[in-house]
Structure formats: structure tokens, C-alpha cells
Amino acid sequence: xSGAAGWxxxxxxxxxxxxxxxxxxWAWGEVQARAGWRVERLELGGGVASVQFRGRQPFxxxxxxxxxxxxxxxNLEQLQRWxxxxxxxxxxxxxxxxxxxxxxxxxxxxxxxxxxQPQFTMIIGLEAGEExxxxxxxxxxxxxxxxxxxxxxxxxxxxxxxxxxxxAAASAARQGINLPVASYYRLLLDTLPxxxxxxxxxxxxxxxxxxxxxxxxxxxxxxxxxxxxHRDLKPVYAxxxxxxxxxxxxxxxxxxxxxxxxxxxxTHPWYGLWEFKSGxxxxxxxxxxxxxxxxxxxxxxxxxxxxxxxxRLGRLLRRGD
Numbered sequence: 676x677s678g679a680a681g682w683x684x685x686x687x688x689x690x691x692x693x694x695x696x697x698x699x700x701w702a703w704g705e706v707q708a709r710a711g712w713r714v715e716r717l718e719l720g721g722g723v724a725s726v727q728f729r730g731r732q733p734f735x736x737x738x739x740x741x742x743x744x745x746x747x748x749x750n751l752e753q754l755q756r757w758x759x760x761x762x763x764x765x766x767x768x769x770x771x772x773x774x775x776x777x778x779x780x781x782x783x784x785x786x787x788x789x790x791x792q793p794q795f796t797m798i799i800g801l802e803a804g805e806e807x808x809x810x811x812x813x814x815x816x817x818x819x820x821x822x823x824x825x826x827x828x829x830x831x832x833x834x835x836x837x838x839x840x841x842x843a844a845a846s847a848a849r850q851g852i853n854l855p856v857a858s859y860y861r862l863l864l865d866t867l868p869x870x871x872x873x874x875x876x877x878x879x880x881x882x883x884x885x886x887x888x889x890x891x892x893x894x895x896x897x898x899x900x901x902x903x904x905h906r907d908l909k910p911v912y913a914x915x916x917x918x919x920x921x922x923x924x925x926x927x928x929x930x931x932x933x934x935x936x937x938x939x940x941x942t943h944p945w946y947g948l949w950e951f952k953s954g955x956x957x958x959x960x961x962x963x964x965x966x967x968x969x970x971x972x973x974x975x976x977x978x979x980x981x982x983x984x985x986x987r988l989g990r991l992l993r994r995g996d
Contacts (some may be wrong), residue, residue: 682716682723687891689722689744694929695891696741696771698792699725702867702890703740709862717757719743722750730764733971738767740792746770746963748779755783758970766968767791776963785966793934794964797957801894801923801930808923809916816912816954823913828905830917831874835884836860839872842884843900854898860886863897869925873918875901875910883910887918894922894930915955932957 679701686695697703704714704725713728724743729736737758743750751768758766768785769792770776777787801808809817840857847854864870869889874881885899896918901911922930932952936945939953 682725683891685723686744690891693771694893696744697888697890697893697895698740699723699742699744699771700890701725706862706866709866710859717743717754719750719753719757721745721753722747724750724754732762734764735762736765736767737761737763738769738791740769741771742768743770746772746776748783751779751783751785755968758968762970764969764971766970767965768968769965770963772963774961774963777966780963780966783968785968788965788967790965792962792965794962795935795937796960796962797932797935797952797955798893798960799919799930799932799955799957801919801927805920805923808919811956813954813956816956819909819912819954820916823909826908827877828908828910828913829876830914831876832871832917832921833874834864834870835872835874836864838874838881839884839886839898839900841900842874842881842902843898845902846900849903854900860898863888871918871921873914873921875914877905877908877910880904882908883914885911885914885918887922889922889925889927892926892928894918894925894927896931896933911951919955930957935959937961 682701683695686699690696701716704716704727707727708714715726715728717724717726722743722745724739727738727740739754743754754766754768767788768780769790799808803811809820812820836857839860840855843854860872863886864872867888871887873885873887875883882904883899883901886897888895888897896915899911899914919930932955934948935952936943936949939949940946943949
């Protein structure tokens with residue numbers, strides 16, 4: 676198996692009949708390599724794993740996002756042996772598998788840790804076609820989409836990392852969170868085979884933006900933001916619908932809304948996401964979660980302290996402090 680085409684073909688074969696995980700694709704590995712990770716792609720006999728590394732021996736840590744593929748006992752055992760032989764301080768996996776895999780992970784010595792990628796998401800089926808997909812949305816969502824378009828919200832598909840960064844920064848400031856800067860969005864747009872921005876405009880003024888990626892006939896809603904202006908026109912709904920329409924035109928079979936809370940709990944800090952995304956009437960999916968195999972407690976503790984310091988420095992530099 677050589678190069679991008681061979682890797683992705685093997686990944687799709689091993690994932691069938693499900694979609695191949697975007698975060699295990701060759702191109703996603705290239706993105707992470709250019710963003711500062713070291714990346715290795717492993718053949719596991721019965722599967723594959725694209726592995727990302729931080730740190731140096733003896734404090735090296737590895738992360739397998741949405742992998743291995745397929746995510747079963749045999750491949751996890753092979754990864755475990757490989758990690759020990761390599762002398763890793765920690766192996767982290769976040770398989771694209773059902774929660775039942777948790778029992779296997781515990782038996783192998785993994786322990787649950789806070790998620791890196793969403794553990795719960797909603798996936799919209801697209802095979803029925805545009806009219807049927809729109810009709811499947813909740814009545815309120817359909818009404819808002821049509822009203823936004825009727826009132827003049829216009830959506831521009833393209834490659835505009837700078838506008839996405841401006842909109843995302845406005846959202847991040849309101850919510851007190853950190854989101855990537857324009858250079859990372861540009862990296863995604865330049866490196867991935869299919870990635871687009873969707874910018875909503877009202878009378879020419881940009882008011883919202885999002886980034887969508889397609890891989891193995893699945894669309895992924897990854898990043899978005901809004902400056903809050905003309906909120907009454909609901910530009911985010913119109914933007915989402917334009918991206919879903921594009922996914923249908925491009926032959927995607929489904930569309931991943933990329934992260935929701937576990938259910939409609941009004942006390943959950945992400946309840947607003949649930950309220951928005953559930954209106955698109957996707958299928959709720961739960962994955963097995965994020966798991967660490969710690970192979971050296973002291974080495975792991977030292978490497979974690981260094982990583983926290985690196986993240987703090989990065990936040991300070993982004994704020995210009």
C-alpha cells in the first residue's frame with residue numbers, strides 16, 4: 676500500500692459498509708504533519724492506523740483519532756504491543772466505534788479520558804435527494820431556512836479562510852473559547868481534496884461563515900462562526916442548508932453535523948447546539964469515546980506538564996499578551 680490513493684482505498688475497504696473516517700485519511704495526516712505533529716501510518720495486519728505524535732523519547736505520546744480501522748480487539752492489541760515496543764509514554768485512541776467497544780478497551784488497560792473529538796454527533800442521510808432532505812427537517816427549521824433566503828441572505832461558496840477566521844473569532848470572543856486562526860483554515864483548504872467555505876452575506880456584508888469537508892461520500896461540518904449582526908435573519912441556517920445542498924450535488928450519502936450534547940438537556944453547556952442541530956433531524960450517533968493507555972506514569976506526567984505549558988504559551992501568543 677503506497678501513497679495517498681492506496682491508503683485511502685484500503686481505509687475505505689476496511690470501513691465498508693460505513694464511511695471511512697476523515698481523521699484517518701491520508702490528507703488529514705498531511706494537515707496534522709504541517710500543523711506540527713509527526714505522523715506515521717501503520718499496517719496492523721487486520722487493519723490500519725494513522726498515528727500522530729508529540730514529544731520525544733522517553734516522553735513521546737501518540738494519538739489515533741477515529742482509529743484504528745476497523746476498531747476491534749485484534750487491532751487494539753496490535754497497537755498496544757506496538758506502543759510498548761516503541762517505548763511510548765502514552766497511547767491515546769478515539770475509535771469511530773460504538774460504545775460497546777469500551778469493555779474491550781478496559782480489558783486491555785485503557786482508561787477513559789475527556790473527549791478530543793465529539794463523542795456524540797448527528798448524521799443526516801442525503802440519499803433521498805434535495806427536496807426530500809429539506810422535507811425531513813423539523814418544521815421550524817424549514818421555515819427559518821426559507822425565510823432567511825426570502826429576506827435576502829446570500830451564500831457564497833469558495834475558499835475564504837480570512838473571512839472564516841474573522842467570523843469564528845467573533846463567536847469565540849462571545850463564548851469565551853479558542854478557535855483556530857486563518858492559517859489553519861488555509862491549511863485545510865489547500866491540503867484536503869475537497870474543502871470549502873460558505874460565507875453568508877446580507878446586503879454584501881459578511882455575517883456568518885463555515886468550513887465543510889467531504890471525504891468518502893460524507894460531508895463534515897467542521898468550523899463556523901458569526902459576528903452576530905442580522906441575527907434576526909438567521910443566516911447560519913441558510914449557510915448550513917447551502918452546504919448540505921452542495922454535499923447532495925457532490926454525491927455525498929450523508930452529512931455529519933460534528934458534535935452535539937448527549938440529549939436535550941437544558942442545563943448542558945452545549946444545549947444551544949442541540950437546539951440548532953436537532954432541527955435538521957439527523958440520526959444521533961454515539962462513539963466509544965477517548966481512551967488512554969499509560970505506559971509509564973512518571974514519563975506520562977512529565978509529558979503532560981510540558982504539553983499544558985505549550986498550550987498556555989500558544990494561547991498567550993494568539994492573544995498577543
